[in-house]
Amino acid sequence: xxxxxxxxxxxxxxxxxxxxxxxxxxxxxxxxxxxxxxxxxxxxxxxxxxxxxxxxxxxxxxxxxxxxxxxxxxxxxxxxxxxxxxxxxxxxxxxxxxxxxxxxxxxxxxxxxxxxxxxxxxxxxxxxxxxxxxxxxxxxxxxxxxxxxxxxxxxxxxxxxxxxxxxxxxxxxxxxxxxxxxxxxxxxxxxxxxxxxxxxx
Amino acid sequence: xxxxxxxxxxxxxxxxxxxxxxxxxxxxxxxxxxxxxxxxxxxxxxxxxxxxxxxxxxxxxxxxxxxxxxxxxxxxxxxxxxxxxxxxxxxxxxxxxxxxxxxxxxxxxxxxxxxxxxxxxxxxxxxxxxxxxxxxxxxxxxxxxxxxxxxxxxxxxxxxxxxxxxxxxxxxxxxxxxxxxxxxxxxxxxxxxxxxxxxxx
DNA sequence: AAAAATTCTTATCTTTTGTTAACGTTTTGA
DNA sequence: TCAAAACGTTAACAAAAGATAAGAATTTTT
Numbered sequence: 481x482x483x484x485x486x487x488x489x490x491x492x493x494x495x496x497x498x499x500x501x502x503x504x505x506x507x508x509x510x511x512x513x514x515x516x517x518x519x520x521x522x523x524x525x526x527x528x529x530x531x532x533x534x535x536x537x538x539x540x541x542x543x544x545x546x547x548x549x550x551x552x553x554x555x556x557x558x559x560x561x562x563x564x565x566x567x568x569x570x571x572x573x574x575x576x577x578x579x580x581x582x583x584x585x586x587x588x589x590x591x592x593x594x595x596x597x598x599x600x601x602x603x604x605x606x607x608x609x610x611x612x613x614x615x616x617x618x619x620x621x622x623x624x625x626x627x628x629x630x631x632x633x634x635x636x637x638x639x640x641x642x643x644x645x646x647x648x649x650x651x652x653x654x655x656x657x658x659x660x661x662x663x664x665x666x667x668x669x670x671x672x673x674x675x676x677x678x679x680x681x
Numbered sequence: 682x683x684x685x686x687x688x689x690x691x692x693x694x695x696x697x698x699x700x701x702x703x704x705x706x707x708x709x710x711x712x713x714x715x716x717x718x719x720x721x722x723x724x725x726x727x728x729x730x731x732x733x734x735x736x737x738x739x740x741x742x743x744x745x746x747x748x749x750x751x752x753x754x755x756x757x758x759x760x761x762x763x764x765x766x767x768x769x770x771x772x773x774x775x776x777x778x779x780x781x782x783x784x785x786x787x788x789x790x791x792x793x794x795x796x797x798x799x800x801x802x803x804x805x806x807x808x809x810x811x812x813x814x815x816x817x818x819x820x821x822x823x824x825x826x827x828x829x830x831x832x833x834x835x836x837x838x839x840x841x842x843x844x845x846x847x848x849x850x851x852x853x854x855x856x857x858x859x860x861x862x863x864x865x866x867x868x869x870x871x872x873x874x875x876x877x878x879x880x881x882x
Numbered sequence: 883a884a885a886a887a888t889t890c891t892t893a894t895c896t897t898t899t900g901t902t903a904a905c906g907t908t909t910t911g912a
Numbered sequence: 913t914c915a916a917a918a919c920g921t922t923a924a925c926a927a928a929a930g931a932t933a934a935g936a937a938t939t940t941t942t
């Protein structure tokens with residue numbers, strides 16, 4: 481995908497939250513970068529401050545951390561979704577997890593420095609401040625739902641829900657990552673799948 | 682606590698995120714209300730849109746929903762913490778959970794209407810927009826950590842963590858609510874506690 | 883093309899959790 | 913104050929999940 485199209489995707493994404501006129505977009509666009517992240521390469525690493533927020537324009541990434549020598553996957557981002565070690569990005573403290581490309585990715589990034597600069601911009605600051613609020617609110621709701629699913633649902637119910645609403649996650653992502661995402665082991669997910677197969681058969 | 686002191690608590694809370702001068706505070710204060718919420722009374726209910734965000738000035742509340750005829754507790758708010766069915770508040774859709782006073786509470790509230798009005802205010806709008814962003818970011822980080830705890834920790838590890846960092850939660854909140862909060866049954870939590878007792882004895 | 887690594891399933895065994903019920907204690911409310 | 917409700921622990925059993933290992937199928941790498 482060429483740079484201009486990629487930037488356009490970023491504009492589209494911003495505009496799902498706040499409308500921009502062309503002048504405002506001209507103020508924002510120069511601060512963006514379009515990057516390639518090859519499969520297995522890291523966008524963020526534990527111990528390092530995450531200095532970018534990004535929009536996945538093409539590809540998919542996986543969030544994970546290493547515990548007892550094992551990788552535990554907590555999240556994914558796909559096309560037209562933001563990615564960032566957001567806590568690290570916001571707090572300016574070293575992050576705890578990797579963000580790694582599952583496929584070759586194209587990512588439009590905005591640096592923390594540019595983000596702060598733009599919050600203070602007379603022309604577009606207020607709108608970006610609102611954008612910042614709305615994306616935080618958006619992801620807050622996502623996390624709220626996810627916490628609720630852990631408290632109120634069994635692993636099997638969570639998996640069923642993911643089949644209904646997860647889009648192409650189940651096709652694109654290796655199953656043992658999905659298991660982590662659901663808070664269970666890969667072996668356990670395999671058993672759940674078998675239980676479901678038997679019931680529906 | 683008298684009204685003025687309660688309002689002062691609200692100002693203090695806002696000022697942990699953005700500083701306000703007296704003029705700005707005079708624009709904000711008239712939009713606030715100080716309410717009493719008696720024990721067992723609901724601040725929010727499923728099926729109703731949550732029209733207020735509130736600051737707990739005194740007391741504590743519990744978030745729960747009813748599933749299969751049973752109450753499942755997902756969260757709490759204590760003194761100097763915000764409370765709201767935030768998803769419902771933001772999306773203007775009916776909420777799914779109760780927010781109920783665990784003790785007699787004093788709560789400073791700000792309505793959705795007032796919040797939108799203040800976002801558009803020339804004098805203080807930009808600052809409140811930033812406040813809205815920062816609290817969303819703050820709670821986003823809280824939820825992110827909580828999701829992470831479900832994915833990477835066992836119930837026993839979550840309980841140990843809560844003992845270390847949970848402040849007076851364990852003293853103030855009935856244990857079966859804590860169990861829900863940790864994503865397990867009350868019986869299971871009782872067993873975990875016994876295991877820990879034996880080990881440390 | 884062959885070797886290595888990854889992925890998923892299945893089996894076995896152990897541990898943990900869920901479920902239900904009983905019991906004593908404490909708290910609540912009429 | 914007295915009965916009812918709520919709370920925490922324990923027990924017994926069933927269900928589910930974790931740990932480990934083996935094996936087949938697929939994908940990746942060399």
